[in-house]
Amino acid sequence: MAIAIVILSRCMNVADQLPKDIRGEAYTGAATCIKCHKDLSSSYAHSAHGLTSKPVVDAALLKIFAPDSNSFTFDPHQKVVIEKRDSGIFQVAYRDGKAVRAQKFDIQFGSGEKAYTYTYWQGKKMYELPLSYFAAIRNWAISPGFPKQTFYYDRAITSRCLECHASYVEKKVTQKSAFVMDEEMERGSIIYGIDCERCHGPGKQHVVFHTENPEEKTAKFITIYKTLSRKQKMDVCGVCHSGNTLVAQRSVFGFEPGDDLDAYYSQDFVGFGGGNPDVHGNQTTMLMGSNCYRKSENMTCQSCHNTHENIKGNLSIYSQRCISCHQTTKHSPATLAKGSLTTNCIDCHMPKEPSKLITFQQAGKDHLSAYMLRSHHIAIYPVNKK
Ligand code: HEC
Ligand code: HEC
Ligand code: HEC
Ligand code: HEC
Ligand code: HEC
Ligand code: HEC
Ligand code: HEC
Structure with missing residues (x-):
């Protein structure tokens, strides 16, 4: 006792x-x-x-844009300028030279790998700023899905973004009418990044x-990862990497390794029914459609990714992971002649493809620009065949 x-x-x-x-x-x-x-x-x-979400620290933000690329012109009458003011950095909309709207950079989404988008607070609600920063062009462009005719400041950002880009936010949801829910979030409660x-x-x-x-x-x-089943391992990553169209039945902040993801999301029949999963955000469905996954017993995300190492861009190390299952491969002489066959399996079998969900509008361009991601549908792509 x-x-x-x-x-x-x-x-x-x-x-x-x-x-x-x-x-x-x-x-x-x-x-x-x-x-x-x-x-x-x-x-x-x-x-x-x-780093996938954090409060904006002015000094860090200033570093990403050169002084000559801090504005976006919609047409001769309208532009948005990124301005440093005493109280912070703002996206300021001008119409015929007159400032008509200014909102501060409060939160950054994205580690900057491919893009940063920004939000501002209004009371307990969050809204997206009109301009995002895209690494591919090293410049600002209109935030994905926003109108190209004029600046737009009113896209509400819900806790759903934070469910994939942060570790927690306290929220209050009230039913305003049969179809309208109203959500309020507590700023101080956010745990930034995926911890x-x-x-x-x-x-x-x-x-x-x-x-x-x-x-x-x-x-x-x-939880000892090694002891999890294949589905349980896939579910851990699938919480955030199985697409944006799933309907959450309950908050995935509470998901723990070992849980069954089906208890959190209702089935996405479009995505799983042989539909058309997107390269953005849906690595799980893409991968599960490939023969590597279907015909092996234990392939998971961890066959290639260890979330605790940084081998970004090192396609030769990734290729070693392919070779661990594919010691011998049958390539035609024409394919072999293209070289790099042992050090880069990736560009041929997991090519970068444009997202169907995300595109972005650059200033002065007629066409939307592509947002490129690795296809996790590992396969023989016709373009490489001769
Ligand atoms: C809570 C949500 C969440 C979970 C769980 C999660 N991810 Fe991610 N992952 C993200 C987000 C968001 C990004 C984009 C980060 C960025 O660049 O801003 C990302 C990026 C990545 C990247 C690309 C960046 C890099 O480091 O090269 C890989 C690879 C990745 N995740 C693999 C995994 C794997 C494997 C698992 C399961 C063990 C997993 N993720 C679990 C949300 C998540
Ligand atoms: C279901 C999970 C999920 C939701 C919901 C989600 N994202 Fe993401 N987001 C991801 C993943 C995973 C990636 C990185 C890999 C990719 O693009 O496939 C990503 C990438 C991004 C990136 C680029 C990151 C970088 O560093 O390149 C930004 C910016 C971003 N998301 C913003 C948002 C915003 C804003 C919302 C809400 C409107 C949102 N996301 C909702 C999962 C999600
Ligand atoms: C994106 C998801 C993710 C995040 C964030 C994450 N881990 Fe892990 N961690 C994993 C996965 C998946 C494994 C199993 C790796 C494997 O077995 O291949 C792992 C393995 C480990 C291991 C044992 C294996 C090893 O590599 O030594 C430890 C210890 C660990 N994580 C601690 C942490 C700590 C501490 C943090 C925060 C600083 C953290 N993890 C953040 C996903 C994550
Ligand atoms: C007082 C020291 C201590 C602290 C603090 C600690 N751990 Fe550990 N952890 C250990 C020891 C000891 C092991 C077993 C040896 C090893 O695997 O490194 C371990 C192992 C792990 C593993 C590996 C499990 C596996 O797959 O074998 C994970 C994951 C992990 N810790 C996560 C965490 C997380 C998350 C936190 C913070 C909430 C944390 N640890 C804080 C001591 C600690
Ligand atoms: C966990 C083991 C494993 C890993 C890792 C793996 N594969 Fe596979 N892969 C398989 C299996 C099993 C098959 C099916 C072989 C068969 O049909 O006999 C396959 C099939 C293929 C095919 C034929 C595709 C088709 O549609 O017929 C290609 C190409 C391929 N893999 C390339 C790769 C590349 C490139 C990588 C690395 C990015 C990789 N694999 C990683 C197990 C794996
Ligand atoms: C057969 C190997 C393989 C498997 C399995 C695999 N990936 Fe990847 N993944 C890659 C390679 C290769 C890249 C490109 C890495 C680079 O360019 O640095 C990549 C990139 C990514 C990225 C960054 C997106 C981009 O386009 O740059 C994310 C996110 C990601 N993987 C998530 C996942 C998730 C989640 C799983 C499990 C559902 C998974 N991956 C399974 C090989 C794999
Ligand atoms: C130059 C592009 C290219 C590169 C690099 C490449 N492959 Fe292939 N691969 C192909 C094509 C095309 C085919 C279909 C057969 C053919 O026409 O050669 C193929 C077929 C395959 C197959 C199915 C045939 C079989 O052997 O069962 C596998 C598996 C495969 N590749 C794995 C790999 C791996 C692993 C690597 C890296 C070590 C790799 N490939 C590098 C283009 C490429």
Whole structure:
């Protein structure tokens, strides 16, 4: 009894000393994880997942645009200018030289891999700014899907964006009428970026145990990925990588590894029924349609991606992962003659393709510009065949 109390009070002390996390008692926050997992944490801090949303810090924002590319002209009468003012940086709309609307950059979406989009707060609601920044052109263009005739400031951004680009937001939803829902979000509650516990589940008990038992080298009270089934592994990534058309039945912020994703999203019959999944945001369905996935027993996202390493752009390392299953390949002499057959399987079998969902409008261009992504439908593409 006495021993039990001593252990209990020691546990409670450890637990009490951990930072509080708005997601609930079971969570503790990335800062705590970093204490014991330093090696992983440094890579995480610079990863696309970690950086996919954050409050705009003016100095960082100023770095991305050259002074001569800080405006977007719609026509001779209308433009939007990115302006530094005393209270922050704004997207200011001008009509015939007169400023008619100005909204501040509050939150950045995207790590900048391909694009940044920005939002501003109005009370407890968030709206998207008219201009986004696209890495492919290193310049500003109209935010995807926005009108090209004039500036637009009124696209509401809901917590759904944050469900894939952040780790938490507190929201209040009220039913305004049969079909209209009204959502309010608490600014201060947002946990930016995709953090450790978003992918690994709540970790406080794990931390308490390992603090109490420093000699224990086997992980306790945290899901061991290796023990998950193939579907469970796919579901962990599928929370955010299986497309934008799924209807969430309940908030996916609560999803933990091991959970069944079907309990969160209602089936997307368009996407799974051999429809037309998009290269943007739907890597899961694309991959599941390829023979590599269908005819192997254990391919998952982790066959090629370790979310804790950064091998971005290193197609030769990725190609090694293909070769781990394809030691011998039958290529025709014509294909072999094209070279790079051992170091770059990717460009031929996972070519970059334009998204059907996302395009963007550059200034002075008649056509929309393509937003290119890797196709996760691994296959023999006709263009490479001779
Ligand atoms: C007090 C030290 C400590 C803290 C703090 C800590 N861990 Fe761990 N963790 C360990 C130890 C020890 C292991 C087992 C050895 C190893 O795999 O590195 C481990 C292993 C893991 C594993 C590997 C499980 C597997 O697949 O084998 C994951 C995932 C993990 N921790 C996540 C977290 C997360 C998330 C946090 C923050 C909520 C966290 N850890 C905080 C000590 C800690
Ligand atoms: C909570 C949502 C979420 C989960 C869960 C998630 N991702 Fe992502 N992932 C994103 C978002 C958002 C981006 C875009 C990041 C950016 O550049 O802003 C992304 C980007 C990526 C990228 C490209 C960037 C890079 O690092 O090269 C890869 C690869 C990736 N995810 C793989 C995975 C895998 C594998 C899993 C499952 C283990 C996973 N993701 C789980 C949301 C998620
Ligand atoms: C179902 C999950 C999901 C939702 C919802 C979602 N995104 Fe994404 N988003 C992703 C993933 C995954 C990527 C990266 C890979 C890709 O494009 O396929 C991404 C990429 C992006 C990028 C480019 C990131 C970069 O660094 O290149 C931006 C910007 C972005 N999303 C903004 C938004 C905004 C704004 C919303 C809400 C209107 C939103 N997203 C809703 C999953 C989602
Ligand atoms: C985008 C999802 C994602 C995020 C964010 C993430 N992890 Fe992981 N982590 C994974 C996956 C998936 C694995 C399993 C890798 C495998 O087995 O191939 C893993 C493995 C691990 C492992 C054990 C294997 C190893 O590489 O040592 C530890 C420990 C770990 N993660 C800790 C953390 C910590 C700490 C953070 C935050 C700093 C974090 N993870 C953030 C998805 C994620
Ligand atoms: C987990 C093992 C695994 C990995 C990793 C893997 N594949 Fe495959 N792949 C397979 C299997 C199994 C088949 C089906 C072979 C058959 O039909 O006999 C296949 C089929 C193919 C095909 C034929 C496609 C078709 O439609 O007929 C191509 C091309 C291919 N893979 C290329 C690649 C490339 C490129 C990579 C790396 C980006 C890769 N694979 C990674 C297991 C894998
Ligand atoms: C057979 C290998 C393979 C598998 C399996 C795989 N990927 Fe990829 N993925 C790649 C390669 C190669 C790239 C391009 C990397 C680069 O350009 O640096 C890529 C890029 C990405 C990107 C960045 C988007 C882009 O166009 O640059 C995301 C997001 C991503 N993968 C998510 C996933 C998810 C989620 C899964 C599981 C559903 C998955 N991948 C499974 C090989 C794979
Ligand atoms: C120059 C483009 C190109 C490159 C590079 C390339 N392939 Fe292929 N691959 C093809 C074409 C085209 C075919 C169809 C057969 C043919 O015409 O050669 C094919 C067929 C295949 C097949 C199906 C035939 C079989 O062997 O079962 C597999 C698997 C495959 N490739 C894997 C790979 C892997 C793995 C790599 C990298 C080590 C790679 N390919 C590099 C274009 C390419």
